[in-house]
Amino acid sequence: xxxxxxxxxxxxxxxxxxxxxxxxxxxxxxxxxxxxxxxxxxxxxxxxxxxxxxxxxxxxxxxxxxxxxxxxxxxxxxxxxxxxxxxxxxxxxxxxxxxxxxxxxxxxxxxxxxxxxxxxxxxxxxxxxxxxxxxxxxxxxxxxxxxxxxxxxxxxxxxxxxxxxxxxxxxxxxxxxxxxxxxxxxxxxxxxxxxxxxxxxxxxxxxxxxxxxxxxxxxxxxxxxxxxxxxxxxxxxxxxxxxxxxxxxxxxxxxxxxxxxxxxxxxxxxxxxxxxxxxxxxxxxxxxxxxxxxxxxxxxxxxxxxxxxxxxxxxxxxxxxxxxxxxxxxxxxxxxxxxxxxxxxxxxxxxxxxxxxxx
Amino acid sequence: xxxxxxxxxxxxxxxxxxxxxxxxxxxxxxxxxxxxxxxxxxxxxxxxxxxxxxxxxxxxxxxxxxxxxxxxxxxxxxxxxxxxxxxxxxxxxxxxxxxxxxxxxxxxxxxxxxxxxxxxxxxxxxxxxxxxxxxxxxxxxxxxxxxxxxxxxxxxxxxxxxxxxxxxxxxxxxxxxxxxxxxxxxxxxxxxxxxxxxxxxxxxxxxxxxxxxxxxxxxxxxxxxxxxxxxxxxxxxxxxxxxxxxxxxxxxxxxxxxxxxxxxxxxxxxxxxxxxxxxxxxxxxxxxxxxxxxxxxxxxxxxxxxxxxxxxxxxxxxxxxxxxxxxxxxxxxxxxxxxxxxxxxxxxxxxxxxxxxxxxxxxxxxxxxxxxxxxxxxxxxxxxxxxxxxxxxxxxxxxxxxxxxxxxxxxxxxxxxxxxxxxxxxxxxxxxxxxxxxxxxxxxxxxxxxxxxxxxx
Numbered sequence: 001x002x003x004x005x006x007x008x009x010x011x012x013x014x015x016x017x018x019x020x021x022x023x024x025x026x027x028x029x030x031x032x033x034x035x036x037x038x039x040x041x042x043x044x045x046x047x048x049x050x051x052x053x054x055x056x057x058x059x060x061x062x063x064x065x066x067x068x069x070x071x072x073x074x075x076x077x078x079x080x081x082x083x084x085x086x087x088x089x090x091x092x093x094x095x096x097x098x099x100x101x102x103x104x105x106x107x108x109x110x111x112x113x114x115x116x117x118x119x120x121x122x123x124x125x126x127x128x129x130x131x132x133x134x135x136x137x138x139x140x141x142x143x144x145x146x147x148x149x150x151x152x153x154x155x156x157x158x159x160x161x162x163x164x165x166x167x168x169x170x171x172x173x174x175x176x177x178x179x180x181x182x183x184x185x186x187x188x189x190x191x192x193x194x195x196x197x198x199x200x201x202x203x204x205x206x207x208x209x210x211x212x213x214x215x216x217x218x219x220x221x222x223x224x225x226x227x228x229x230x231x232x233x234x235x236x237x238x239x240x241x242x243x244x245x246x247x248x249x250x251x252x253x254x255x256x257x258x259x260x261x262x263x264x265x266x267x268x269x270x271x272x273x274x275x276x277x278x279x280x281x282x283x284x285x286x287x288x289x290x291x292x293x294x295x296x297x298x299x300x301x302x303x304x305x306x307x308x309x310x311x312x313x314x315x316x317x318x319x320x321x322x323x324x325x326x327x328x329x330x331x332x333x334x335x336x337x338x339x340x341x342x343x344x345x346x347x348x349x350x351x352x353x354x355x356x357x358x359x
Numbered sequence: 360x361x362x363x364x365x366x367x368x369x370x371x372x373x374x375x376x377x378x379x380x381x382x383x384x385x386x387x388x389x390x391x392x393x394x395x396x397x398x399x400x401x402x403x404x405x406x407x408x409x410x411x412x413x414x415x416x417x418x419x420x421x422x423x424x425x426x427x428x429x430x431x432x433x434x435x436x437x438x439x440x441x442x443x444x445x446x447x448x449x450x451x452x453x454x455x456x457x458x459x460x461x462x463x464x465x466x467x468x469x470x471x472x473x474x475x476x477x478x479x480x481x482x483x484x485x486x487x488x489x490x491x492x493x494x495x496x497x498x499x500x501x502x503x504x505x506x507x508x509x510x511x512x513x514x515x516x517x518x519x520x521x522x523x524x525x526x527x528x529x530x531x532x533x534x535x536x537x538x539x540x541x542x543x544x545x546x547x548x549x550x551x552x553x554x555x556x557x558x559x560x561x562x563x564x565x566x567x568x569x570x571x572x573x574x575x576x577x578x579x580x581x582x583x584x585x586x587x588x589x590x591x592x593x594x595x596x597x598x599x600x601x602x603x604x605x606x607x608x609x610x611x612x613x614x615x616x617x618x619x620x621x622x623x624x625x626x627x628x629x630x631x632x633x634x635x636x637x638x639x640x641x642x643x644x645x646x647x648x649x650x651x652x653x654x655x656x657x658x659x660x661x662x663x664x665x666x667x668x669x670x671x672x673x674x675x676x677x678x679x680x681x682x683x684x685x686x687x688x689x690x691x692x693x694x695x696x697x698x699x700x701x702x703x704x705x706x707x708x709x710x711x712x713x714x715x716x717x718x719x720x721x722x723x724x725x726x727x728x729x730x731x732x733x734x735x736x737x738x739x740x741x742x743x744x745x746x747x748x749x750x751x752x753x754x755x756x757x758x759x760x761x762x763x764x765x766x767x768x769x770x771x772x773x774x775x776x777x778x779x780x781x782x783x784x785x786x787x788x789x790x791x792x793x794x795x796x797x798x799x800x801x802x803x804x805x806x807x808x809x810x811x812x813x814x815x816x
Contacts, residue, residue, distance in 0.1 A: 326436060
């Protein structure tokens with residue numbers, strides 16, 4: 001069990017440094033069709049492998065290459081070589097949205113695309129295919145002493161009340177260094193002004209700032225931190241299930257939900273296979289693989305049961321706040337806005353750490 | 360059946376073509392209107408979005424600063440999921456922030472309070488609608504100018520324009536269909552009297568010449584009146600013919616009755632000498648009857664308007680001399696002085712020699728019959744003229760025209776047929792010659808003159 005955990009952590013760490021990894025599925029020539037498909041994704045092999053295998057089983061004639069890249073690398077590499085990849089998968093919603101907005105995506109005109117929920121696609125160019133809540137992970141020590149925080153309000157109260165006891169035991173994303181952390185921060189600040197109180201409280205508790213979910217999870221597993229705030233649920237689930245000391249909390253006042261996006265570049269070298277892959281990805285078959293064999297969360301409206309968006313909506317329906325797939329994402333990418341938000345974030349965080357009472 | 364030319368089709372063409380052109384214009388206008396309306400509606404969004412952005416522009420850290428409101432971009436995206444672009448430029452045209460370097464206001468350095476600019480621009484492969492707002496900071500010290508440029512794709516506009524156009528198109532097509540139907544009915548209705556007229560003419564008894572009497576619109580009433588005039592003329596012609604036939608049978612009946620009475624009288628007697636006298640009288644009457652028949656025949660022929668004989672070249676001098684030669688013997692026997700005076704040189708005219716001979720013969724015969732002692736046949740040049748003058752009793756001027764009608768003759772004459780002058784008149788008409796009757800020399804007798812037109816060449 002521990003060995004498995006270590007292997008898994010290694011994956012996550014590897015993913016976090018954005019090294020390029022390749023998965024290759026050579027074509028079996030019995031099908032007769034000798035085409036290829038190149039997928040670039042910011043999606044770790046542990047999540048993407050079942051998907052690729054299932055697709056390869058269906059279309060053995062397609063030589064499938066998957067490159068795992070960091071979100072920013074993926075973005076930059078596409079802009080430099082727009083004719084390299086057939087499908088781009090990314091968790092960095094604003095960047096992907098910008099690519100589609102600028103007209104780099106090719107529309108998918110299949111019945112599956114039509115049936116896909118309107119809120120989970122933009123035009124027919126950009127498709128959300130996962131449903132991953134942003135969660136808190138708490139250690140047994142914290143729960144035993146102060147009870148389990150079930151919401152942001154609980155967490156804020158906990159931090160304000162036990163700031164000294166929790167000093168250095170809290171971990172969260174550094175919005176300045178992590179794109180995901182920045183995206184969550186800007187979304188949360190739009191949801192409620194009380195977010196800034198939370199940032200100040202985090203500052204007061206001297207919260208550690210991490211770059212990736214993997215980093216936070218390893219700190220939590222090791223017992224360095226008692227509470228982690230804003231972890232990617234899909235990554236945390238497996239670790240938490242493997243470690244009885246940890247518990248995953250989907251806040252019940254609001255929980256951000258991030259969705260991975262897929263698009264076909266206009267200059268895709270194999271548009272036909274790209275179409276087929278994307279159709280598979282948002283089709284019932286691909287979504288079933290996501291639901292049953294990954295922790296990503298399937299979005300398909302027809303699927304129910306564990307690992308699906310429908311199941312999550314049933315248990316936390318009111319609280320879920322999916323990042324909306326719209327031009328608001330472009331505002332996230334605005335340089336001045338980013339500077340303004342980070343400046344505010346730093347100010348609030350510092351205000352807390354200086355021990356000033358909130359106004 | 361080939362309908363090469365029809366009033367119906369002409370009307371239809373000349374009414375439908377302008378209607379079609381008008382319809383085309385209306386469709387074009389509707390399309391332009393729909394586009395303009397859609398643009399106006401969506402340009403409001405550009406206005407609102409630029410305003411929302413402009414309100415967030417501040418002066419911070421010694422530079423222009425923008426806290427971009429996401430709602431402004433959401434506004435631009437609309438339901439059509441438009442692609443959205445925005446940019447903030449400072450007074451010197453430097454890019455401050457944005458997701459695309461959009462082209463600026465081409466109006467040049469107008470003041471900051473200028474109206475918003477809307478226009479279509481080509482952006483890579485896309486056509487965008489751009490809005491540019493010029494504004495300035497309203498800070499305590501800072502009055503920095505800046506420019507907000509936003510743009511989005513045109514899909515929502517085009518969808519709205521198409522919707523508006525569809526509604527208008529349905530209306531225009533409906534109107535067009537109605538107009539065509541009304542047009543067809545109107546043309547059919549307008550042409551109906553023509554059909555009625557045709558039916559009325561076709562349904563007539565071919566022997567009646569009664570005037571048409573049916574109510575018709577003004578244009579066709581004129582045609583009806585013209586037809587009625589033609590019918591009236593035909594009625595007169597027919598009355599003339601009937602009278603002529605009546606006269607002719609009467610003329611033939613009298614000598615035939617005389618013939619049979621003379622024969623009966625002779626049969627009652629026994630002397631061969633009487634028979635001989637009777638036979639001679641019968642022969643004379645027979646000759647007269649046959650001459651009458653010949654005259655009737657030629658008059659009928661001359662009166663036939665379809666009769667256009669082939670003309671030859673005739674010398675009037677030869678003609679006059681020949682007529683005198685023919686009639687000289689009989690005149691001499693009656694002690695009449697028949698002479699001829701011809702003009703010098705040849706007098707050639709277009710004509711039929713046998714007809715002109717007959718005319719001359721008739722005139723000489725008439726003069727002789729009405730007791731002339733002296734008859735002169737004369738020709739004159741320029742215009743070529745043929746004259747017959749006698750010193751008989753003449754005809755009073757008031758009766759001269761009447762004498763030209765068949766079966767009119769001097770009251771004391773029993774021998775003549777009354778056809779002579781009528782035949783001359785017919786021949787004159789056939790030749791296009793002017794016939795005139797005048798007093799002879801010293802106001803006595805009759806001078807008949809046939810004046811030819813100057814012969815061509």
